[in-house]
Amino acid sequence: MMDDATLNFPPIEEIEQLVAEGRLTELQAQLERIHPADIALLLDELETETAVTVFELLSIEIASEVLDETGGQIRQELVEKVDDERLADLLDELPMDDAAEFLEDLPDEISDRLIGLMEPEEAAEVQELLAYEEETAGRLMTRDVVALRRQWTISETFDYLRSLEDAETLHYLYVVDRDNKLIGVVPLRTLILSQPDQTIESLMSTDVASVPVTADQEELAEFVTRYDYFVVPVVSPNNELLGVVTVDDVLDIFEEEVTEDIQRLGGSEPLDQPYFAVSVFQIVRKRIGWLLLLFVASTLSGEVIRLFQNELDLVVALGFFITLITGTGGNAGSQTVATIIRAITLDEVRLSNLGAAWWREVSVGLLLGLAMGAVGIVRALLWNTGYEVALVVALTLPIIVIWSTTVATVIPIVADRYRIDPTVISGPMIATIVDATGLLIYFSLAKLILGI
Structure with missing residues (x-):
């Protein structure tokens, strides 16, 4: 602080x-x-x-x-x-x-x-x-926008600007026709450096970047970031100038979107109002749906353990490593999903390069898994579980890390392709999937290696 x-x-x-x-x-x-x-x-x-x-x-x-x-x-x-x-x-x-x-x-x-x-x-x-x-852009825009006419001289324009009581921004001055349709833009710097008798039409650029009033705020933020604009004009379907969105509003969008993504990554619906303005019952309503869904999904892990109960009874030492296996898989998946979602946000990863992203994460997962496997076998031997159980742990860890990175890479990219917010089905959901499938991998290897 x-x-x-x-x-x-x-x-x-x-x-x-x-x-x-x-x-x-x-x-x-x-x-x-x-x-x-x-x-x-x-x-x-x-x-x-x-x-x-x-x-x-x-x-x-x-x-x-x-x-x-x-x-x-x-x-x-x-x-x-x-x-x-x-x-x-x-x-x-x-x-x-x-x-x-x-x-x-x-x-x-x-x-x-x-x-x-x-x-x-x-x-x-x-x-x-x-x-x-x-x-949407319409909700974010301000109507306090300076609109010029193409036939005005620079001298007339400055007289008009001096008469204004207020304007949100003067970085760019927009030119409209008699129907208020956007036809050009003049940067303030150009206006200041021009001669008094020049006309707006001789200075304006007709190549005006604008956004429709119905544009989603995320698309708007990406637009401003891509082109480094201080202000963006907002137009109607008929290209009428309705207002502008300024860069400070875009910064608010980024803060809001990051807040929503963090809440969704935690397995909760975003809050619509500031934290202390939301009642306890509203918070419960936002969280209960995902919590129940994850609760049901988590029972899959219990089903896997129940399926291999006989094996656990025969080799009790296998139970020592259940939390280690599921924790490692979940942690590896969380690391990957955070990286992939950030790359999706920056438009660095998409469905077209899914294969490259997957191979990259699998390569990372293999190296991490081998390192975790080496530590795992030492831990198992120190607990006197025997060489065979230690081997099961050492083989399971690389496989589960590779599997979790695969799930955490593919699901967000595919979700984004079908316009589903990847944060909604990531985080706790991926960890829950990896827990259940990781245990299945672990017990299957144990059954194969230990012959039980």
């Missing part, structure tokens, strides 16, 4: 003392010198009541930015304890795409109440954004 000096705010104890002694004017002066993102981190460190008091001291401009930067429990506390009228004023101050993102994380009842208290124009824009399907 970064220290207070790094984050550019006074020690927590000093702030708590200022609040306790009622020296709020002094504290307010200090807060004005701190960046809103740092204030949001500061609120996370404070007790709830103190955090709310500090938040109430902020001007509406700073408070709106702080509200946008907060997350998790402190955001929930602010929504519960700050007056609705003030919250609505803060949402009016935010860019409408950020306001929409804030509201979509709230329960419908609270969200509707706050929208009803916002200024009519801002409320209408937020409702329009929320009407688009979740996780």
Whole structure:
């Protein structure tokens, strides 16, 4: 964790003392010198009541930015304890795409109440954004976009820009026709370096990269990453300019997608809201389905053990290595699936090069398996299990590692090919499959080598 000096705010104890002694004017002066993102981190460190008091001291401009930067429990506390009228004023101050993102994380009842208290124009824009399907470009875009006309001169364009009250970004200036259809783009740098009497049409590039309003947010993030854009125009099916998505929104997408993937890798459905805003029963509902499915799948391991019960009764020492065998297979599979899913995300691995990826992972699995087998045979001999059982363990470990890397390589790639999120069927599911099949391999080798 970064220290207070790094984050550019006074020690927590000093702030708590200022609040306790009622020296709020002094504290307010200090807060004005701190960046809103740092204030949001500061609120996370404070007790709830103190955090709310500090938040109430902020001007509406700073408070709106702080509200946008907060997350998790402190955001929930602010929504519960700050007056609705003030919250609505803060949402009016935010860019409408950020306001929409804030509201979509709230329960419908609270969200509707706050929208009803916002200024009519801002409320209408937020409702329009929320009407688009979740996780699409339409939900993420802002309508505060600068649109130019091709016949304008540079001088006229600058007069127009000076008249604007607000704009999300001016990195790129988009050109539209009389029907608001996107026909060109002019970088701000080009505009600044041009002569006053030149026209926009003479400067604009007609090769404009845009995304449809229905584009999935993952596709949008990949688009921005591939072409290194700061901002991307969003268009209707008729190529009308509807808004723009900026790079800060794309960074939020990456954070959201990574969070979802981590939760799915753990065998749980992603949470729709910040952690502390979700009730215990909602968390249970998100987890119970996969937990029951994995429970049923895990019974396969029990079935395999039951199938070879006679062999276990004859050679009790085989039971010593059950957890070692299943653990090694599961761990090797987890390592592989994490690498493969990351490669799929970066578009480095796909169905067309499945064979190359499989051979690479099998080669790694063979070397790892041989190393684990060497350690395994030493462990078995130290437990005085006899040479034959030690040989079974030494042969099983390389085979199970190769098998687990195969499963962990093939399943995510095939799932991605058929547009199934590979994280959904990876992690615990692959480990469960490897456990059952690994035991089958282990006991089959034991039966063959020991002649039982």
